[in-house]
Each structure stands twice: as C-alpha cells, then as structure tokens.
Amino acid sequence: MSETETDDTVDADDEIKLVMAMIRPDRLGAVKQALAEVGAPSLTVTQVSGRGSQAAKKGQWRGEEYVVDLLQKVKIECVVADIPAEDVVEAIREAAHTGEKGDGKIFVLPVEDAVQVRTGESGPEAV
Secondary structure: OOOOOOOOOOOHHHOEEEEEEEEOHHHHHHHHHHHHHOOOOOOEEEEEEEOOOOOOEEEEEOOEEEEEOOEEEEEEEEEEOOOOHHHHHHHHHHHHOOOOOOOEEEEEEEEOOOEOOOOOOEHHHHO
C-alpha cells in the first residue's frame, strides 16, 4: 500500500457483533451454561412467539377446535466484542440442538457502536 492509500479495513478485534438466537424454551438453561463456558455470560432473554418449519398444532377447548400456529420460543441476544461471534454461535447451536424441526435459528449482525450508560465508554470497551 502506498503512502497516499488509506486502509479502511476494520481490525477484527474492534468488531462488535450481535448474536441473536430463537430457540426452544426448554433449551435455555443449557444455552446459558454453554455461553458462560465460552466467556459470553452476558445476555438478554425475551419470551417470543413465532413460526417456521414446525407444523401448526390443533387442539380442542370446550368443543371448539383451534389451531396454534405461533409457537412459544425464547429469543437470546448476546453482544460480543472480545470473543469471536463464531464461538458464541457454535455454543448456542450445540446447546440448543435436539435434531427436531423447531430447534431455532441464529443470526449474527454487525453493531455499529455501543455506549455504556454508567461510564460513557463507547466501542468494544463498552461491551
């Protein structure tokens, strides 16, 4: 690279990633443990409903038939900067896996910036 060229690449150590997973609620404990073991104990958990490749379930209540096509899932969000997002993805995948339809999905998104409210720190240090 010449002196007039600039290096616009981002150092991999400075990248912040959001790993978001939708999993079965009964796998949450195993996923939390797996994340702690890879050094990513901080997470946000939200109860969500959704549908994917799992078939809808039919039921009956007071003689009326109904269809449940939105299934209960747990959304886990984990923002990482100091450990590879790939390690977090693999930990979630292994802990959430049952081999059945409906095990879930994992998404990895770039995070432009992070700011810690208490200290005002920003960037990877805030994570």
